Amino acid sequence: MGNLYNHNRMLALSELLGLYRSPCRVAWVRDKKLLFLSRRLIAMHKRYQQSMAGNKSLNAALKAKQDEFYTQMDDIAAELKHYRQHFRGKVVFCNCDDPYESNFFKYFALNFNSLGLKKLIATCYDGSPVQGNELLLHFDDWDSEPTKIAYKVEISEVTDCNGDGAIDLSDVRYLIQNDKNVLSRLRGNGDFRSAECVELLKQADVVVTNPPFSLFREYVAQLMKYGKRILIIGNQNAIHYKDIFNLIKNNRVWIGYKFGDMSFQVPDYFEPRATRYWQDDNGQKWRSLGNVCWFTNLDISKRHEELDLWKKYTPEEYPKYDNYDAINVDKTANIPCDYDGVMGVPITFMDKYNPEQFEIIDTSTVAMPKGAPYINGKRIYERILIRHRK
Numbered sequence: 405m406g407n408l409y410n411h412n413r414m415l416a417l418s419e420l421l422g423l424y425r426s427p428c429r430v431a432w433v434r435d436k437k438l439l440f441l442s443r444r445l446i447a448m449h450k451r452y453q454q455s456m457a458g459n460k461s462l463n464a465a466l467k468a469k470q471d472e473f474y475t476q477m478d479d480i481a482a483e484l485k486h487y488r489q490h491f492r493g494k495v496v497f498c499n500c501d502d503p504y505e506s507n508f509f510k511y512f513a514l515n516f517n518s519l520g521l522k523k524l525i526a527t528c529y530d531g532s533p534v535q536g537n538e539l540l541l542h543f544d545d546w547d548s549e550p551t552k553i554a555y556k557v558e559i560s561e562v563t564d565c566n567g568d569g570a571i572d573l574s575d576v577r578y579l580i581q582n583d584k585n586v587l588s589r590l591r592g593n594g595d596f597r598s599a600e601c602v603e604l605l606k607q608a609d610v611v612v613t614n615p616p617f618s619l620f621r622e623y624v625a626q627l628m629k630y631g632k633r634i635l636i637i638g639n640q641n642a643i644h645y646k647d648i649f650n651l652i653k654n655n656r657v658w659i660g661y662k663f664g665d666m667s668f669q670v671p672d673y674f675e676p677r678a679t680r681y682w683q684d685d686n687g688q689k690w691r692s693l694g695n696v697c698w699f700t701n702l703d704i705s706k707r708h709e710e711l712d713l714w715k716k717y718t719p720e721e722y723p724k725y726d727n728y729d730a731i732n733v734d735k736t737a738n739i740p741c742d743y744d745g746v747m748g749v750p751i752t753f754m755d756k757y758n759p760e761q762f763e764i765i766d767t768s769t770v771a772m773p774k775g776a777p778y779i780n781g782k783r784i785y786e787r788i789l790i791r792h793r794k
């Protein structure tokens with residue numbers, strides 16, 4: 405069986421290579437030659453597979469490096485002000501957040517009492533290449549800053565330790581330095597999927613952070629699995645991911661307030677680029693992204709606001725797609741108020757989505773043949789398919 409397989413494979417290879425010319429005359433030479441060639445081809449294929457595997461892990465490493473976008477305190481505060489009522493008596497977990505560098509940790513530490521938090525937990529991933537210096541934490545047995553070491557911080561009380569009447573970072577530093585139990589090393593690398601981080605996740609009521617973009621799907625799936633309340637930053641493109649879209653469609657996750665442009669500090673190794681990149685006076689590198697938003701399942705008033713609509717449907721202004729029974733709407737503000745069927749709207753609609761006013765049907769990527777909307781043979785941008793609620 406094996407021989408037959410090898411023989412057939414040689415024949416196939418020889419045909420492919422155009423070598424199979426005179427089987428009767430020099431059969432054994434041919435077979436030897438082919439065996440040699442097939443071995444070389446198999447070796448080449450193996451090398452190719454190895455290099456592909458190498459490329460894959462290199463790509464993963466490159467992707468992970470591009471995850472290091474650090475959120476500004478102003479952006480966190482501007483969003484969080486809409487959710488204050490959700491935090492009283494709650495355990496907050498920031499699970500992609502090194503206190504040295506994360507403004508999420510700082511925000512919750514500084515607002516611990518005004519939000520009425522029960523506990524704040526932050527875990528740091530040892531793959532993070534950036535170190536901050538504002539909030540200096542030390543373990544007893546460390547003589548240098550604990551970079552590249554995964555650890556967790558658990559805060560249950562923040563008092564005005566230095567008696568200056570204000571809760572500030574020096575109080576948090578004092579608190580940590582004076583209670584060994586608050587800051588401790590993790591056994592593993594701080595990966596949000598690791599067993600010890602999952603144990604911490606189980607304790608949490610609300611998870612708030614900006615997670616690694618490259619692991620967004622997996623990250624959200626884990627939060628859903630453990631039934632957590634969430635407020636996290638992500639890319640608007642994630643709305644089109646099938647699993648994320650299903651959560652949105654089924655009203656298990658929705659979009660928060662900020663929907664658009666956001667600037668992030670990035671590590672020194674980020675290469676300069678022509679757009680959406682700059683260095684400030686201190687040499688700090690920055691990147692901005694035009695399509696960022698918050699994903700949450702905490703109730704917010706925005707989600708109950710009705711979108712005012714004034715346009716009336718006409719077949720001329722709202723053509724139907726070639727490949728799906730729905731009309732095309734180019735701008736969210738132009739959704740016709742009197743059309744009963746399915747409408748394809750731009751992704752910006754998600755910023756205005758009120759589940760009492762509209763029903764989400766699907767995305768063009770999933771629902772439409774060819775995975776995209778076409779009008780008169782021309783492909784147009786992806787659309788969210790919606791309908792008015794009666």
Ligand SMILES: C[S@@+](CC[C@H](N)C(=O)[O-])C[C@H]1O[C@@H](n2cnc3c(N)ncnc32)[C@H](O)[C@@H]1O
Nearest residue numbers: 471472473474475500529532595596614615616
């Ligand atoms: C987009 S950055 C945001 C950092 C911080 N949350 C903030 O908003 O400033 C994502 C962070 O997740 C960390 N990270 C990457 N992979 C991780 C993993 N598997 N588990 C936990 N954290 C991870 C990265 O090192 C990076 O610091």
